[in-house]
Amino acid sequence: MRACRDGGSALEQAMRTLDREHFAVLYRESRRTVRDAAAARDLVQETFIKVWQRCASFHGSSELLPWLRAILRHTMLDSFRRHDRAVSLDDAVLTAEVEQKILELSARAVSTPLDEVQVRQQREVFQRCWAAFERDCPTHAAVIAWIGEDGLDNEAIAQLLGRTPGATREFISQCRKKARVYLAEWYQLAFGAQAS
Amino acid sequence: MSDQADDQAWLDALAGRDALAGRETAGVRAEGARAATLNEARALRAALHARTRADELSLQREIGRDEETRAALLLERARRDEILAPALKRTSGTAPRKLTGRWGALLAAGIAGLAVALVWTLRPAVEAPIMRGAPDAIHRMVADDPAALRSQIVSALRDAGVEPASYERFGRAGLDADLPRPLTPAVRAVLERFGVPPPGDGVLRIEIAPRPGS
Numbered sequence: 001m002r003a004c005r006d007g008g009s010a011l012e013q014a015m016r017t018l019d020r021e022h023f024a025v026l027y028r029e030s031r032r033t034v035r036d037a038a039a040a041r042d043l044v045q046e047t048f049i050k051v052w053q054r055c056a057s058f059h060g061s062s063e064l065l066p067w068l069r070a071i072l073r074h075t076m077l078d079s080f081r082r083h084d085r086a087v088s089l090d091d092a093v094l095t096a097e098v099e100q101k102i103l104e105l106s107a108r109a110v111s112t113p114l115d116e117v118q119v120r121q122q123r124e125v126f127q128r129c130w131a132a133f134e135r136d137c138p139t140h141a142a143v144i145a146w147i148g149e150d151g152l153d154n155e156a157i158a159q160l161l162g163r164t165p166g167a168t169r170e171f172i173s174q175c176r177k178k179a180r181v182y183l184a185e186w187y188q189l190a191f192g193a194q195a196s
Numbered sequence: 197m198s199d200q201a202d203d204q205a206w207l208d209a210l211a212g213r214d215a216l217a218g219r220e221t222a223g224v225r226a227e228g229a230r231a232a233t234l235n236e237a238r239a240l241r242a243a244l245h246a247r248t249r250a251d252e253l254s255l256q257r258e259i260g261r262d263e264e265t266r267a268a269l270l271l272e273r274a275r276r277d278e279i280l281a282p283a284l285k286r287t288s289g290t291a292p293r294k295l296t297g298r299w300g301a302l303l304a305a306g307i308a309g310l311a312v313a314l315v316w317t318l319r320p321a322v323e324a325p326i327m328r329g330a331p332d333a334i335h336r337m338v339a340d341d342p343a344a345l346r347s348q349i350v351s352a353l354r355d356a357g358v359e360p361a362s363y364e365r366f367g368r369a370g371l372d373a374d375l376p377r378p379l380t381p382a383v384r385a386v387l388e389r390f391g392v393p394p395p396g397d398g399v400l401r402i403e404i405a406p407r408p409g410s
Contacts, residue, residue, distance in 0.1 A: 148244035
């Protein structure tokens, strides 16, 4: 970071060091969200460039990795926005019946152990449904994944999206609705199997 | 339970804060959150954690692949974005061969030194044209008192609800700020007031250099 601020010949070496020391962890993070390996590499490269452009705003007292991660996530969200296919809930044929059905199924869920075949089947269906969700609503899917895997709270989501608390609550609600539509088949299988 | 409290309980359970999901969350009383909401969120959380990603071995291969080329591409991009000084043009389009051994290292060091000296000597006397409004571009400005102008912009942005970060780089006064998307009228007005085009990626980057002779 010092080389970044000072400039000079140390800059190139510092950039190589940044790539060598942090590419792996950022690439893993990127691949969690982006299926395409080449796209994931591009996102990490873009992140490093942004790191360099913003390095002067890095507070030395902060931890580097969370800062890098935050820039990577912003970069991913920007990329999703650029390629947003803008699939609305209307396009996805959200019906009240779908929502009602999931509510009914999840309400009667009991923890019955599943056999191996059922587990595999559920995973496959989830993968398929999730892939469609990621393809059509990448921002919503990414935010849900980050909440589920990293435990983001409202404040962190608002910061990530650059939205007000109210707009963030609305976005989270939209995430849930969209997830229900795209994951309806999996919900039915998961809760149906448990309840049977 | 209101929809808002229900969504909050869903969010907390999805994030693994189940203890909160059943009690009080973010100021919203969520006691008695429907079991359905919690089941829905917990099932989704479990599925997300269990989903099969690229297996570890192939991930390792992807990470280790073309490490040298990857670094070269990064540096090339950095030069294109004017973060690094431009490199001399190569006569071949292929990736550079890896140099090994003591002589290779000496030769590489010699060439690098020569390249730096040449680039420094032959650098253009006039600054490269500014790419205003291009994605990830830094908006460059000139002022008699860069710090004072930056202070005015920072103050105006803060009044518009944006918290910029200030910095100094190469003698220039800079600031970065993540702008709300879409831009609020207040932020748009600030940008217009200072003649700054709205950034394409939502990240405002300004650098103010001292006016020559000031």
